[in-house]
Amino acid sequence: MNADISQQLQQQVQHACEQESSIRIVGGNSKAFYGCPISAEELSVGDHRGVLNYEPTELVITVRAGTPLNEIEKILDDNGQMLPFEPPSFGANATIGGTIACNLSGPRRAYAGAARDFLLGCKIINGRGEILSFGGEVMKNVAGYDVSRLMAGAMGTLGVLLEVSLKVLPKAETESTQRFHCSPVEAIDKIHACSQTPLPVSATSFHDSVLSVRLSGATKAVNAAVNSIGGDAMDNAESYWHDLKEQRLDFFNTENPLWRLSLASDIESVLAGNTNDDDFLYEWGGALRWLKSDAPAEVIQAAVAELDGHASLFRHVDQQCRFQPLTPGLLRIHKNLKKAFDPKNIFNPGKLYPEL
Amino acid sequence: MQHAEKIESKITSTELINALGKIVSSESILFEQEDLRPYECDGLSAYRAVPLVVVLPKTIEQVQNILALCHTNQVPVVARGAGTGLSGGALPHEQGVLLSLARFKNIIHIDPRRRIARVQPGVRNLAISHAADKYGLYYAPDPSSQIACTIGGNVAENSGGVHCLKYGLTVHNIQQLKIITIEGELLRIGGSGLDDAGYDLLALMTGSEGMLGVIVEVTVKLLPKPERAQVLLAAFDDVVKAGEAVGNIIAEGIIPAGLEMMDRLAISAAEDFVHAGYPLDAEAILLCELDGTNEEVSEHVLKVREVLRHSGATEVRTAKDEAERLTFWKGRKAAFPAVGRLSPDYYCMDGTIPRKQLPSVLKAMAELSREYDLPVANVFHAGDGNLHPLILYDANVPGELERTEEFGGKILELCIEVGGTITGEHGVGMEKINQMCVQFNRLELSQFHAVKAAFDAQGLLNPGKAVPTLHRCAEFGAMHVHKGELPFPELERF
Numbered sequence: 001m002n003a004d005i006s007q008q009l010q011q012q013v014q015h016a017c018e019q020e021s022s023i024r025i026v027g028g029n030s031k032a033f034y035g036c037p038i039s040a041e042e043l044s045v046g047d048h049r050g051v052l053n054y055e056p057t058e059l060v061i062t063v064r065a066g067t068p069l070n071e072i073e074k075i076l077d078d079n080g081q082m083l084p085f086e087p088p089s090f091g092a093n094a095t096i097g098g099t100i101a102c103n104l105s106g107p108r109r110a111y112a113g114a115a116r117d118f119l120l121g122c123k124i125i126n127g128r129g130e131i132l133s134f135g136g137e138v139m140k141n142v143a144g145y146d147v148s149r150l151m152a153g154a155m156g157t158l159g160v161l162l163e164v165s166l167k168v169l170p171k172a173e174t175e176s177t178q179r180f181h182c183s184p185v186e187a188i189d190k191i192h193a194c195s196q197t198p199l200p201v202s203a204t205s206f207h208d209s210v211l212s213v214r215l216s217g218a219t220k221a222v223n224a225a226v227n228s229i230g231g232d233a234m235d236n237a238e239s240y241w242h243d244l245k246e247q248r249l250d251f252f253n254t255e256n257p258l259w260r261l262s263l264a265s266d267i268e269s270v271l272a273g274n275t276n277d278d279d280f281l282y283e284w285g286g287a288l289r290w291l292k293s294d295a296p297a298e299v300i301q302a303a304v305a306e307l308d309g310h311a312s313l314f315r316h317v318d319q320q321c322r323f324q325p326l327t328p329g330l331l332r333i334h335k336n337l338k339k340a341f342d343p344k345n346i347f348n349p350g351k352l353y354p355e356l
Numbered sequence: 357m358q359h360a361e362k363i364e365s366k367i368t369s370t371e372l373i374n375a376l377g378k379i380v381s382s383e384s385i386l387f388e389q390e391d392l393r394p395y396e397c398d399g400l401s402a403y404r405a406v407p408l409v410v411v412l413p414k415t416i417e418q419v420q421n422i423l424a425l426c427h428t429n430q431v432p433v434v435a436r437g438a439g440t441g442l443s444g445g446a447l448p449h450e451q452g453v454l455l456s457l458a459r460f461k462n463i464i465h466i467d468p469r470r471r472i473a474r475v476q477p478g479v480r481n482l483a484i485s486h487a488a489d490k491y492g493l494y495y496a497p498d499p500s501s502q503i504a505c506t507i508g509g510n511v512a513e514n515s516g517g518v519h520c521l522k523y524g525l526t527v528h529n530i531q532q533l534k535i536i537t538i539e540g541e542l543l544r545i546g547g548s549g550l551d552d553a554g555y556d557l558l559a560l561m562t563g564s565e566g567m568l569g570v571i572v573e574v575t576v577k578l579l580p581k582p583e584r585a586q587v588l589l590a591a592f593d594d595v596v597k598a599g600e601a602v603g604n605i606i607a608e609g610i611i612p613a614g615l616e617m618m619d620r621l622a623i624s625a626a627e628d629f630v631h632a633g634y635p636l637d638a639e640a641i642l643l644c645e646l647d648g649t650n651e652e653v654s655e656h657v658l659k660v661r662e663v664l665r666h667s668g669a670t671e672v673r674t675a676k677d678e679a680e681r682l683t684f685w686k687g688r689k690a691a692f693p694a695v696g697r698l699s700p701d702y703y704c705m706d707g708t709i710p711r712k713q714l715p716s717v718l719k720a721m722a723e724l725s726r727e728y729d730l731p732v733a734n735v736f737h738a739g740d741g742n743l744h745p746l747i748l749y750d751a752n753v754p755g756e757l758e759r760t761e762e763f764g765g766k767i768l769e770l771c772i773e774v775g776g777t778i779t780g781e782h783g784v785g786m787e788k789i790n791q792m793c794v795q796f797n798r799l800e801l802s803q804f805h806a807v808k809a810a811f812d813a814q815g816l817l818n819p820g821k822a823v824p825t826l827h828r829c830a831e832f833g834a835m836h837v838h839k840g841e842l843p844f845p846e847l848e849r850f
Contacts, residue, residue: 057603058710080609109550116556117528130799138708139740140525140780142514142563143788143795144823145807149527149559153551170609192469196492198580198649221652262549266469287550308548324553329543334554336810341803352554 002050004064006123006131006162012043013160014129016346023346025156027066028093031102034314035155035351036321045097045160052163053137056081059168060120060137065097065161072096076168084112084169086203088245097161103153106245107203107214110265110284116152118167124151124159127342137165150337156348157356158341172202172216174223177240178231180211184277185268187211191285192266199225205244207251207281214241244283247315251281251290257316259291259300263309271295271303290314297322323352331355363451363819367429369408372453375429376411379421384459386410395454398439398446399501402703402757403786407434407448412456416534416542416572419455423570424540426453432819433538435566437478437509440501442704443785445513445565449819455570457508463487464573470548471578472531477508477571481515484576493578496523499781500689508571514563516781518614518688521739522647523579525781527562534573535561538812546575560807565783566818568811582647585613586657587681590669591638595619598640599714601667602738605644608663610656614645615739616688619718622695622733622746623687629694632687635671642669642738643688645681691735692746699731699748703760707771708780711741720770721745728763730756742780743771769794784822792822793829801826 016023022040026032029046048066056079063072069089076082086106087099100122105114121135124147134147151158180190187206191213194201200217212234215225226233234240243249252258261270265286274295281290293300297313301324304311310324326334331353338345338356349356367375369387376385386392387409396404413419426433432452439446448454460476463484467473468491473484481502485494498517499505505515511533514526523529532546546558561568592598598617605612618626618634618641627634634641642664646656657674664672675681687694695702709717718734725732731748745767749760768778768791778784778791792801804823808815824832 055712057606058712059606060710103551103556113524113528114551116559117524126803130803132800132803134800136775136777137710138742138776138780140516140520140708140737140742141777142781142783143777143779143792144784144800144804145568146514146527146559146563147803147807149556152559153556158555169611170606173609195471196468196580198582200649200652217648218652218655220655221649224649224651262547262551264470264548284550310547310549310551310553312553326554327543329537329541330545330554330557333537333543333557333810337555337807340806340810 003047004050005048009043009045009048009160009162010125010129010131013125013346016041017127017129017344020344021346022349025101025160025348027095027098028068028091030089030091030094031098034102038348038350040349043160046093046095048162051075058137059139060165061168062137062163062165063096064163066095069094069096069099077171080171081168082171083118083166085109085115085118086245087115088247090246096164100152100164101154101156101161107205107241107283110204110287111202112169116149119148119152119164120167121165122148122151122161123163124161126159127344127346131162135165139167155352157338157352159347174219175202175214175216175237176222176226177212177214177234177237178226178229179234180213180231181209182211183209184280184282187282188266188268188286194229195285199228203241204285205281205283208278212240254292255317256292256294257320258314259293259311260314261289261291261304261309261311262287263289263304263307267307270307271300274299301325326353363430363432363816365429365431365451367431372429372431373409375425376409376422379425380411380413380418384412384414395436395439395448395456398436398441398444400442400444400785400787403444403447405448405450407454408451410454410456412459414459416536419536419570419572420540420542422453422455423536423538426816427538427540427814430814430816432816433570434818435512435570437506437512438480438504440505441509441513441783441785442706443779443783443787445783445785445818445821447786447821457506457572460508460572466491468493472575473578474573474575475507477574478506481505481507481510488578492581494581495529495576496579497526497529500692507574507576511562511571511574512564512566513781513783516737516742518616518737520737521615522611522613527559529577530558530562530574531577532575533558533561533571535569535571537569538814538816542572543569563783565785565822567808567822568817570817582613583649584653585645585647585681586653587643587645587675587684588657588660588664589673589675589684590642590644590664591635591671592640592642592668593638593670594668595640595718596715597668598642599711599738601642601664601669602711604663604667605660608659610646610659612644612660612739613647614643615737616643617641617736617738618688618691619734621731622691622735625694625698625733626687626691629697630686630690632683634687638670643684688735695733695746695748700750700752701748703747703749703764705745705747705764705767706742706779706782707768707776708740708742709771709774709776711738713774713776717743717770717774721767724763724766728759730760730763737780740780741776765791786821789821789824789828790832792824793832798826798829801829
């Protein structure tokens with residue numbers, strides 16, 4: 001199963017480069033719904049797979065981009081470790097390359113960091129068909145610009161990921177989830193009161209009038225924290241957080257477009273005139289809000305921009321796409337960077353923004 | 357010493373000074389030799405250059421106008437915070453403007469609920485934690501220069517500190533930046549949430565060493581202060597055992613807040629200087645700090661003691677109170693000046709290696725130390741593999757600085773060889789520009805130059821730093837031929 005097909009991928013990119021034809025980069029195709037639909041010849045990275053280096057005590061794993069996410073999670077789990085950003089997979093075929101390209105993180109994100117925070121290095125093919133390495137396998141590395149993290153969330157528009165090195169962490173000894181029935185405003189207050197103190201909080205969510213707080217760490221510390229915050233213990237917590245991460249909770253079962261709102265954690269209300277409380281699911285201590293709404297994109301994005309946040313259309317049956325528009329100054333820098341990595345505009349053109 | 361490329365400005369120095377006088381008041385412009393001298397170097401004093409003019413603006417609008425002026429007239433600009441950097445990143449350009457952000461020293465707003473602080477770039481790192489203290493919050497990255505270094509410089513260098521393994525670098529602890537482009541345009545990067553639309557420009561700006569834009573505002577994340585911190589000191593009769601102990605602690609599932617190692621020479625220098633009670637017969641000591649809730653720290657202290665014993669520690673001490681905890685740290689924190697007392701000068705290196713390579717790297721360094729006849733003391737952020745060898749030398753002995761620099765260069769190349777990097781937290785600046793040619797190939801360096809051009813096509817921001825030109829690498833490479841292969845064969849030689 002493990003194979004190095006980097007030369008073959010490089011040749012395909014070089015060919016596209018010569019022909020000035022565009023390429024659609026595909027790993028496991030589990031996140032095809034995300035981003036703008038594009039039609040271009042497929043570059044399949046899924047067969048470029050295998051773990052290249054993993055030594056648990058170094059807290060680093062280096063893998064080929066096509067390696068399935070669940071395979072990596074299994075290896076880490078066998079060694080009592082984890083990807084701290086708790087990525088969603090949205091399908092059994094999800095690869096680590098797609099996960100990093102989309103910079104997707106799960107419930108632990110607000111307390112541990114995002115995918116980009118754990119990315120230490122990568123090997124890519126740029127739009128000139130060159131294989132380049134940036135960063136490395138060590139945690140502290142400031143040689144050269146941080147091209148690795150620039151790749152996270154670029155949706156494949158700057159290069160093809162071949163290999164990534166990620167920082168990993170030990171799994172917590174104990175986890176426990178406490179639940180509270182409350183209003184959205186009470187939930188925001190409770191979350192912020194918890195975050196003000198050094199409690200071992202590792203995830204929070206709020207929907208359908210229930211706030212859930214997950215605590216992770218040393219057993220004694222978790223037990224003490226449970227006593228300190230109160231609430232009702234949740235029985236099936238592990239599957240709840242998993243279903244939340246994979247968007248399998250009832251909340252996500254909707255005909256309406258699903259919006260992802262990223263904004264300041266303590267905002268009490270957004271789009272109050274256009275929405276009901278039940279249209280929202282809060283994560284990340286309030287800094288991430290999922291919204292089911294068929295309100296016009298302009299209305300949603302304007303309201304969120306007003307709060308210095310951004311909103312993106314995450315899922316829609318018609319495969320529409322809409323990321324928060326960039327200011328003219330930032331768009332200029334984005335176009336320049338696209339040109340710096342992919343001068344002939346061959347990688348995933350239009351996947352993120354029409355201009356890139 | 358001048359290393360930067362020559363840039364043909366479209367304006368004379370008198371015209372430049374007059375034009376600057378229309379942007380800022382006259383006391384904010386320095387151009388007399390005696391006024392320029394204090395700016396001729398940063399924390400790496402071996403590299404010096406006197407700028408044409410120093411400007412100390414007070415407002416964002418002034419910075420915008422200064423940069424627009426320099427852009428129109430092709431004048432190089434070097435931004436400077438407190439000038440504590442150790443790689444010559446703020447070394448002035450002889451034909452350019454030295455843009456000091458020293459007057460941007462206001463903490464604009466602390467929001468304890470959102471746990472963020474909006475600050476100007478000239479605010480000192482430690483001042484942020486002091487200001488946040490009344491809310492029970494602090495700013496985690498703690499470079500050793502935190503009393504003096506500014507947050508703008510921290511972002512430019514992606515500064516670390518002793519707590520990186522658990523709390524991350526600057527890049528993990530900031531939320532938003534305001535920068536001015538070389539054209540004078542104000543950009544907001546990052547938002548009020550945990551991420552932003554589009555490319556991760558926040559990461560790209562962090563550690564970009566003043567090459568892409570000038571930082572005029574930083575929003576940092578604050579953390580609740582841990583309920584308790586406890587430190588253990590372990591002595592070893594062998595550095596290899598100390599290195600293994602670090603791996604064993606991590607294998608136990610514990611991420612210490614700080615994990616520092618010192619070798620025999622560093623131990624004795626520190627002990628002589630501050631009397632921290634370090635065991636002088638040890639080949640290496642480990643300092644392991646654990647923080648968190650009371651219960652967590654209690655549990656982990658017991659586990660770590662056990663692990664250290666099993667790893668062959670000859671002695672394990674747990675600080676019995678806060679005073680002793682600070683004493684244990686005092687020696688480590690004073691290690692640089694302590695080593696400074698052993699020798700007229702010392703040169704601090706900054707490579708990172710995969711931790712398991714520590715024994716072989718220490719052995720190779722000891723051999724190089726004999727070869728160059730220069731002693732070296734080692735302090736090591738053991739948790740994250742960041743090594744700070746201190747080479748002892750005397751700049752007044754002819755040729756000794758050059759020998760030291762060559763020795764230092766060899767250490768950096770050794771770090772690359774074992775899968776590490778030439779700089780963990782001090783930056784490339786001017787100092788490690790040659791070793792960039794070893795760590796990155798021609799195509800990778802070209803990609804860096806393309807990134808630079810996306811922000812600054814004319815190369816006016818901090819010219820000659822951070823990323824070497826291919827010509828420079830060709831010249832450097834000619835002196836370092838590996839296995840008979842000339843690097844950059846397609847370039848002409850001078």
